[in-house]
Amino acid sequence: MKIKYNLLHxxxxxxxxxxxxxxxxxxxxxPMFMPVGTRATVKMLTPEELYDxxxxxxxxxxxxxxxxxxxDLVDKAGGLHKFMNYHGPILTDSxxxxxxxxxxxxxxxxxxxxxxxxxxxxxxFLTPEKSIEIQNKLDSxxxxxxxxxxxxxxxxxxxxxxxxxxxxxxxxxxxxxSNPRQSLFGIVQGGAYEDLRKFSAIETVKLDFDGxxxxxxxNDGESKEDMYHAIDYSIPYLPKDKPRYLMGxxxxxxxxxxxxxxxxxFDCVLPTRIARHGNAFTRHGKLNIKNSKYKEDFTPIEESCxxxxxxxxTKAYIRHxxxxxxxxxxxxxxxxxxxxxxxxxxxxxxxxxxxCLLEYRDKFYQDYH
Numbered sequence: 001m002k003i004k005y006n007l008l009h010x011x012x013x014x015x016x017x018x019x020x021x022x023x024x025x026x027x028x029x030x031p032m033f034m035p036v037g038t039r040a041t042v043k044m045l046t047p048e049e050l051y052d053x054x055x056x057x058x059x060x061x062x063x064x065x066x067x068x069x070x071x072d073l074v075d076k077a078g079g080l081h082k083f084m085n086y087h088g089p090i091l092t093d094s095x096x097x098x099x100x101x102x103x104x105x106x107x108x109x110x111x112x113x114x115x116x117x118x119x120x121x122x123x124x125f126l127t128p129e130k131s132i133e134i135q136n137k138l139d140s141x142x143x144x145x146x147x148x149x150x151x152x153x154x155x156x157x158x159x160x161x162x163x164x165x166x167x168x169x170x171x172x173x174x175x176x177x178s179n180p181r182q183s184l185f186g187i188v189q190g191g192a193y194e195d196l197r198k199f200s201a202i203e204t205v206k207l208d209f210d211g212x213x214x215x216x217x218x219n220d221g222e223s224k225e226d227m228y229h230a231i232d233y234s235i236p237y238l239p240k241d242k243p244r245y246l247m248g249x250x251x252x253x254x255x256x257x258x259x260x261x262x263x264x265x266f267d268c269v270l271p272t273r274i275a276r277h278g279n280a281f282t283r284h285g286k287l288n289i290k291n292s293k294y295k296e297d298f299t300p301i302e303e304s305c306x307x308x309x310x311x312x313x314t315k316a317y318i319r320h321x322x323x324x325x326x327x328x329x330x331x332x333x334x335x336x337x338x339x340x341x342x343x344x345x346x347x348x349x350x351x352x353x354x355x356c357l358l359e360y361r362d363k364f365y366q367d368y369h
Contacts (some may be wrong), residue, residue, distance in 0.1 A: 002210055003089075003142065003183045005030075005243045005264075011352045015235060015262035018352045021057075021243055023089040023141050024181060025081070028056035030243065030264035031348055033227045033255065033341040034091065035271070039064050040074075040084040042271045044331045045338070047086045052308060053339040056088055056348070057142070062134050063095030063126075067119060071137040079139030091267075092140040094131045094173075094187075097248070100149040108148065110165065117175045128169040133313050136179040143177070145170045147187040147215060152222035159191045170207055183210035185245065188234045191216060192226040197233035211243040214263075218248030227254065231261045252281060252344055252368065256361050259348050266345075271337030276330045278322045281340040283367045289333065294319045307339035308332075 001024060009018040015045065019030045035042045035300040038061040042050060050058065060080055065071065077083040080090050097119070100108075103115040112127030135143035148358060149165040150159055170186050177184050186209035190196035206211065215236050217227040230244065238244055243264045249255065250268020258266060276291045282302045289301075300310035300317070309332035323331030351360035 001181065003243070005211070005241060007240060009353060011357050012355045012358040014260045014357050016259050016348075016357050017240075017262060017264070018349055018354045019243070019264060020088075021033055021264075022057065023057075025087060025089045026056075026139065028089060029349060031255075031259045031345050031352075033250070033267055033338075033345045034059055034265060035338050035354065036061075036269045037084070037086075037090075037268055038269070039068070040080060042334075042338070043276070045272075047084070047088075049308070049335055050086070050338070051088070053335065054342050055338065056089065056144040057265070058086065058089055058139065059091050059093060060084075060138065061095065061098065062092050062138070062144075063098040065092075065138060066095065066134050066239040067117060071134045075137040075139070075278050081139070089141040092135045092138050092144065093247075094135070094144040094146040095126060096144075096147050097133070097149050099126050107122060110168075116363065128173040132173040132177050132184075136177065136182065139179065140182060142183045142185060143179075143185050144213065145173050145184065145209070149216060149219065150189070150191065152191060152216070152219045152226065154191060156193060157198070159189075159193060159196055163189050163196055167200070167203050167207075170204060170209075173283060174207055174209070178193070185209055185213050185243075187213045187215040187247070188238075189216045190230070192222075192227070192229055194233045197209065197230060198237060198277075201234045201237035204236060209242075211245060212238050213245035213247050213265075215247050217246060218268075224254070224257075228257055228261065231258060231263065235262045239303060250341060252341065253365070255344060256364060259345075259352075260357060260361065266341075271341055272334045275333035275337050278319075278329070278333070283339050283364075286367055289315060289319045289322055289329075293308055301333075301336050302340075305336060305339065305343070307336045309336040 004022040032183040034057045036059045107114040131146035150162045186204040189202045245265035246263045250270035280287045294315040298314040
């Protein structure tokens with residue numbers, strides 16, 4: 001079946017909302033954070049560890065799975081859920097972000113994008129139709145439209161032309177989408193330009209997607225203010241009865257600000273990426289476990305955390321693992337960081353329910369500093 005969004009409550013002091021999304025793999029609550037499993041695995045974690053963290057939807061990457069192992073092999077295995085043995089909902093991105101990081105402006109055409117593989121340099125060509133075809137075979141619960149990801153520094157004229165092409169691509173992708181079990185989201189672009197965000201949102205909604213995402217907010221060079229403006233410029237034109245997804249955002253403060261502005265879904269590689277470098281999210285900001293002051297610290301990463309790492313291991317032990325390059329150190333920090341962001345969204349849901357989100361924000365910021 002297609003996903004179904006249910007709006008349960010709107011916070012009285014903000015644009016935040018509490019909801020659920022019905023999927024083929026159960027009901028998930030929103031707002032939510034979605035761990036990223038680029039190559040059909042959340043780095044170093046098993047599905048069971050994700051369940052323990054109370055994870056709902058996770059992501060997989062269309063571009064990387066197209067190259068290896070190939071969408072036909074995943075299809076032969078019975079789809080992504082069976083291939084990776086994950087029994088929860090899965091969202092696949094379109095591959096656009098990766099493609100545009102590899103392509104040159106001259107290689108972007110109306111038909112699609114020419115670029116070279118990051119693996120062996122071979123020439124590749126991705127179109128809106130091909131992106132959707134790959135995602136249909138991956139059999140994710142939610143697929144994303146293929147869009148251009150222009151840099152934050154793009155001129156007004158370039159951004160306008162890019163949006164218009166993205167809208168044409170969105171229609172082409174929707175026209176060939178053929179998996180009845182899979183929902184398809186449209187993507188709103190427009191940089192920091194208010195009128196372009198409005199135009200993109202209105203025209204994308206006219207195409208009647210199953211959900212809508214706000215893109216172009218995790219690009220290099222974009223300020224926090226531009227990100228928040230992009231949300232504010234887009235949200236008023238998105239329907240209330242469908243989910244809203246802010247792509248590529250995972251800093252705790254940005255999740256809080258996004259929820260206040262009406263976002264339902266977030267994803268980011270950040271929790272596992274910083275974990276591999278010895279860093280952990282805590283209520284009092286990021287912690288670098290490599291710091292010598294933790295050498296004899298026999299307390300958990302965070303006393304109040306209910307994750308597997310905090311319930312069983314100390315900073316001193318995890319520091320030792322990281323410093324001697326044992327993979328378990330990065331695994332334990334990844335478990336903690338993913339649980340931290342999921343727990344943050346759980347607390348945000350409670351604050352929305354109690355109509356005290358701004359008070360929660362103020363206390364969180366006070367502690368996080």
